[in-house]
Amino acid sequence: MATSPATGLPRWEADPILSVEHLFMRFGGLIAVNDLSFKVGRGDITALIGPNGAGKTTVFNCITGFYKPSEGRLILAHGRAPTPDEIAEVTRIGERALVGRDAGVYLLERMPDYRVSGEAKVARTFQNIRLFTGMTVLENLMVAQHNALMAASGYSLKGLFGLPGWTKAQKAATETAKYWLDKVGLTDRADDPAGDLPYGAQRRLEIARAMCSEPILLCLDEPAAGLNPRESLELNTLLRAIRAEHGTSILLIEHDMSVVMEISDHVVVLDYGTKISDGTPRAVKDDPRVIAAYLGVDEDAVEEVEAELHIEHAATGAGA
Numbered sequence: 036m037a038t039s040p041a042t043g044l045p046r047w048e049a050d051p052i053l054s055v056e057h058l059f060m061r062f063g064g065l066i067a068v069n070d071l072s073f074k075v076g077r078g079d080i081t082a083l084i085g086p087n088g089a090g091k092t093t094v095f096n097c098i099t100g101f102y103k104p105s106e107g108r109l110i111l112a113h114g115r116a117p118t119p120d121e122i123a124e125v126t127r128i129g130e131r132a133l134v135g136r137d138a139g140v141y142l143l144e145r146m147p148d149y150r151v152s153g154e155a156k157v158a159r160t161f162q163n164i165r166l167f168t169g170m171t172v173l174e175n176l177m178v179a180q181h182n183a184l185m186a187a188s189g190y191s192l193k194g195l196f197g198l199p200g201w202t203k204a205q206k207a208a209t210e211t212a213k214y215w216l217d218k219v220g221l222t223d224r225a226d227d228p229a230g231d232l233p234y235g236a237q238r239r240l241e242i243a244r245a246m247c248s249e250p251i252l253l254c255l256d257e258p259a260a261g262l263n264p265r266e267s268l269e270l271n272t273l274l275r276a277i278r279a280e281h282g283t284s285i286l287l288i289e290h291d292m293s294v295v296m297e298i299s300d301h302v303v304v305l306d307y308g309t310k311i312s313d314g315t316p317r318a319v320k321d322d323p324r325v326i327a328a329y330l331g332v333d334e335d336a337v338e339e340v341e342a343e344l345h346i347e348h349a350a351t352g353a354g355a
């Protein structure tokens with residue numbers, strides 16, 4: 036387990052980059068997220084797991100500003116860990132962030148999605164791939180840097196006249212795009228439409244696109260979905276490299292247990308919107324509540340139930 040040398044505590048307790056506090060998300064009468072609290076350690080790979088409909092994507096949507104939570108606080112820390120006084124201060128004054136010289140505290144529940152990505156530096160990918168399929172692979176990575184390029188243009192016509200600040204920013208954006216193309220093994224496909232890439236390559240391109248915005252926290256919604264075993268292994272290597280070489284903290288939703296158990300430092304388990312377990316992969320795997328809710332459904336048991344259902348369907352003439 037990754038622990039803090041100073042305190043011996045797990046990193047997510049000693050130095051959280053994200054603290055989710057008493058998060059609720061209600062859709063009419065449905066409570067999709069129910070008083071959820073957990074922490075994401077700086078530099079950790081944290082997995083959010085749970086059965087279908089447990090509320091994982093809703094949590095992501097709250098963190099990344101796509102949903103405004105019904106209740107709760109989402110504290111993102113830049114630089115050193117903020118003190119409780121700093122957190123209390125930004126909460127009290129009603130601002131979305133308090134940014135000092137060596138630290139910044141961002142309250143994500145107060146920010147729309149474009150500020151979460153642009154200011155708080157939280158990037159995400161989606162369960163269903165959302166690339167610009169008609170644009171080339173390289174263009175997808177340049178579009179991801181639109182914010183930086185617009186800032187360099189002074190939101191004016193500087194770009195059209197090729198002024199030095201703009202030209203420099205454009206060169207830097209191209210270099211960043213080339214770097215990530217190389218990292219995800221897509222340099223030779225740079226000029227092909229993104230929609231022509233095989234599925235696994237599109238998933239890697241999505242991660243590269245998210246990394247072009249230089250996030251401090253990368254949120255990945257089922258990055259291994261639809262990947263074959265070789266591609267899953269490559270994904271593990273890529274995520275480890277992102278963490279090791281860029282110090283980016285990673286929060287991922289994943290159903291593929293080989294990915295979760297292999298690369299996570301910390302696993303948080305949801306069931307019906309409530310946290311049922313939180314700890315190291317090993318601790319969570321052995322937790323009876325998790326076994327009961329999720330991991331414990333072994334294939335034999337599933338097959339038995341399915342067989343029974345088929346017999347019932349046949350007897351009643353119902354179902355396919």
Ligand SMILES: Nc1ncnc2c1ncn2[C@@H]1O[C@H](COP(=O)(O)OP(=O)(O)OP(=O)(O)O)[C@@H](O)[C@H]1O
Pocket residue numbers: 062065067085086087088089090091092093094
């Ligand atoms: N926009 C919405 N409006 C109404 N209900 C919603 C909305 N988004 C999610 N839900 C409901 O909230 C619950 C949690 O859904 P969510 O997609 O977060 O689960 P999940 O754990 O990500 O599931 P999966 O693993 O299947 O993707 C579900 O009952 C879902 O139907």
